[in-house]
Amino acid sequence: xxxxxHDPIQxxxxxxxxxxxxxxxxxxxxxxxxxxxxxTAKMPFIFKHLAVMPDVHLGKGSTIGSVIPTRGAIIPAAVxxxxxCGMIAVRTSLTAADLPDNLAGLRxxxxxxxxxxxxxxxxKRDKGAWDRTPQEVDSHWARLAPRFKRLTDNYPQLLKTNNxxxxxxxxxxxxxIEVCLDEQQRVWVMLxxxxxxxxxxxxxxxxxxxxxxxxRHIANLPDRDLAYFEEGSRHxxxxxxxxxxxxxxxxxxxxxxxxxxxxxxxxxxxxxFLTQQEAVNCxxxxxQREKHFGEEVLxxxxxxxxxxxxxxxxxPGSMGAKSFIVRGLGNAESFCSCSHGAGRTMSRTAAKKRxxxxxxxxxTAHVECRxxxxxxxxxxxxxxxxxxxxxxxxxxVEIVHTLRQVVCVKG
DNA sequence: ATGTAC
Numbered sequence: 001x002x003x004x005x006h007d008p009i010q011x012x013x014x015x016x017x018x019x020x021x022x023x024x025x026x027x028x029x030x031x032x033x034x035x036x037x038x039x040t041a042k043m044p045f046i047f048k049h050l051a052v053m054p055d056v057h058l059g060k061g062s063t064i065g066s067v068i069p070t071r072g073a074i075i076p077a078a079v080x081x082x083x084x085c086g087m088i089a090v091r092t093s094l095t096a097a098d099l100p101d102n103l104a105g106l107r108x109x110x111x112x113x114x115x116x117x118x119x120x121x122x123x124k125r126d127k128g129a130w131d132r133t134p135q136e137v138d139s140h141w142a143r144l145a146p147r148f149k150r151l152t153d154n155y156p157q158l159l160k161t162n163n164x165x166x167x168x169x170x171x172x173x174x175x176x177i178e179v180c181l182d183e184q185q186r187v188w189v190m191l192x193x194x195x196x197x198x199x200x201x202x203x204x205x206x207x208x209x210x211x212x213x214x215x216r217h218i219a220n221l222p223d224r225d226l227a228y229f230e231e232g233s234r235h236x237x238x239x240x241x242x243x244x245x246x247x248x249x250x251x252x253x254x255x256x257x258x259x260x261x262x263x264x265x266x267x268x269x270x271x272x273f274l275t276q277q278e279a280v281n282c283x284x285x286x287x288q289r290e291k292h293f294g295e296e297v298l299x300x301x302x303x304x305x306x307x308x309x310x311x312x313x314x315x316p317g318s319m320g321a322k323s324f325i326v327r328g329l330g331n332a333e334s335f336c337s338c339s340h341g342a343g344r345t346m347s348r349t350a351a352k353k354r355x356x357x358x359x360x361x362x363x364t365a366h367v368e369c370r371x372x373x374x375x376x377x378x379x380x381x382x383x384x385x386x387x388x389x390x391x392x393x394x395x396x397v398e399i400v401h402t403l404r405q406v407v408c409v410k411g
Numbered sequence: 412a413t414g415t416a417c
Contacts, residue, residue, distance in 0.1 A: 060412095082412050118413085162414090173412055200413045411412095 007395040009333065012052075017041035021333060022052035025392050027384055028345065032058045037066060039222035045073040047297045051334045053304050054392035055343025055384060061207070061225040064303035067337045070228075071297055076210050076239055077225035078300045079287050081203035083243055084250025085194030086283035086305075087314035087340075088258050089325060092265070093274040094187040099406070103179075103368035106268045107407050110177055113264035114257050116170035116411045136259065137167050140252040147245045154238060155205065162197035167249070168256035171196055174378065175411035177261055178316075180323060180403035187273075188403055189261050190323065192316060193254055193411070194285065199246035206239045240287075247286050254281055278401075280312045280325065284340035292335050299335055307331070307338040307397050315397075317342050317386035319378045319408055320364040324390065326397035338397040342386045348377035355379050369408035378410065 012020035012034060018041045022029065033056050040062055041050050047069040056065035061077035068078050100106060141164045152159045170177065170193050177191040195202075210227035211218060213235060218224050229236035262275050287300040305313040309330025315338065316323040330336050346354065352373075361371045363380050390399065 080412085085412080171412065175412080194412075197413060204413090 007331070007333065008392070012037065014038040014041040018046040019049040020052060021049050022056070023334065023393050023396060024052060024054050024056060027054045027388050027392050029056055030058055033063050036063045036223075040066070040068060040078070040226065042222055043070075043073075043075070043226060043228070045070045045228070047071045047295065048293065051304075051337055053337065053339035054389045055303065055339040055341050057343050057345075059302065062302050065339060065343055066302050067304050067335050068300040068302065069292060069297045069335050070300065071295070072231045073228040074231075074236060074239065074287060074298055075226055075228045075300065076203065076206040076243075077227065078302055079203065079243060080285060080302060081200045081207070082194045082285050083199040083203050084247035084283050085192075085285035086250060086254065086281070087190060087192050087316060088254040088281040089188055089190035089279070089314050090258060090262070090275050091182070091278045092187045092189065092262070093277065094269060094271065096181050096185040096187065098269055098271050098273070099179075099187065100268055103407050106179065106265065107368050107409060109264040109268050110261055110407070110409050113260045114168070114170055114177060114409070116175075116177075116409060117172055137164065137256055140256050141167055144245070144249055144252060147241070151242055151245060155242070157205070158198065158201055161201040166196035166198060167253055168260060169196060169253070170257060170409075170411040172411045176319070177257070177409040178323070178405045179265070179407040180405050182401045182403050188401075189258065189265065190314060190316070190403070191254060191257055191261065193250070193257065195246040195250040196253060199249060202242045202246045206235070206242065209235050243287055247283055247288075250283065251281055278312070278325070280314050282306065282313050290335070293332065301337060303340045304337045305340050306336060307334070308336045311336075312400070313338060313397065315339055315341060315390070318380040318383040319369060319375070319410070320367055320380045320405070321383070321386050323403040323405070324399050325401035325403065327400050328397055329395065331396045334396050338393050339389055342383040342389050344382060345384055346382050348382075351377045351379055351382035355381060364408075367405045367408050369405075370410055375410055
């Protein structure tokens with residue numbers, strides 16, 4: 001129980017709604033995000049309060065950087081379409097001195113090992129990458145296949161998605177792979193990705209079903225993206241099974257890619273090395289049943305990470321900024337959560353308008369990464385100050401390692 | 412974020 005008088009919670013109250021408790025001291029919060037949070041807080045099945053992380057910003061469906069505890073109902077658009085999106089990080093036994101002087105070869109090896117960007121099984125350009133390492137993918141898919149079969153028996157349209165073809169692929173947008181160094185110059189590999197095409201299709205399908213099921217009452221909701229399934233309904237059970245499967249797909253996807261990246265690393269580093277030391281694999285876009293304040297609740301984390309006492313998590317900064325391996329403090333008021341990153345301060349289009357390629361080159365001078373006009377939207381200046389974000393959540397997590405990127409592959 | 416269509 002958080003009885004810490006110094007816990008810097010900012011309270012946003014909503015007439016007729018649940019309180020909104022925000023860990024945002026010293027970081028900006030958009031008025032649009034506040035309004036969106038207040039809409040969510042009006043839903044009658046919110047358990048106790050919403051918890052808001054310091055990387056909070058307006059999102060599609062629900063606010064990024066929020067924790068939505070519910071009882072008896074679930075909002076599929078709150079989880080969104082990038083179901084199970086999250087981070088994996090592994091420390092290797094290598095140090096900076098073991099890496100080659102020129103990191104361009106390492107970046108290129110990773111780019112060849114992991115299909116990234118707009119990849120489909122049908123595109124000729126990516127044929128090579130798709131044909132590689134089927135055996136490893138198969139062993140992961142074997143664990144996902146039985147429940148996918150059950151899912152597609154009821155929802156056959158999901159058979160038409162990229163599913164096993166996307167296992168072990170990065171995707172686009174802010175999905176990335178990085179090689180980092182910690183404070184002791186030890187080499188880490190980390191990456192950010194989700195459930196790809198099939199998770200997107202599952203999210204889209206159930207968001208539409210919730211809106212359809214509620215169509216006679218949907219005008220009474222503050223936002224049609226707050227359409228929900230009530231516990232006990234068929235779609236509730238189907239959604240919980242489907243979203244849980246997509247989350248597992250995402251976790252396996254990150255594991256497959258991690259082993260591909262480590263294999264790529266071993267091709268450019270002559271020294272043999274150990275891995276799986278201090279491995280962390282965490283979702284930051286998901287829902288699961290948890291116990292809080294002595295009650296069973298559904299916890300939706302949209303751009304938030306579980307931070308139970310002693311639990312390890314990953315908080316990446318933007319390209320060119322620091323990232324953090326953290327340990328949860330088990331802050332009950334936050335439903336044991338922390339932020340999932342720095343949080344954007346401006347849209348991708350605004351960032352591309354505001355900054356130039358020269359700005360991006362300057363901001364990422366110490367990182368082996370792309371620096372062309374296509375990646376300006378990830379410029380560090382389009383994100384909140386990660387140090388301020390970490391300070392605002394010092395009652396939620398403690399920093400175990402501070403990482404700085406040396407190589408970044410952007411999806 | 413992804414897929415598809417324009």
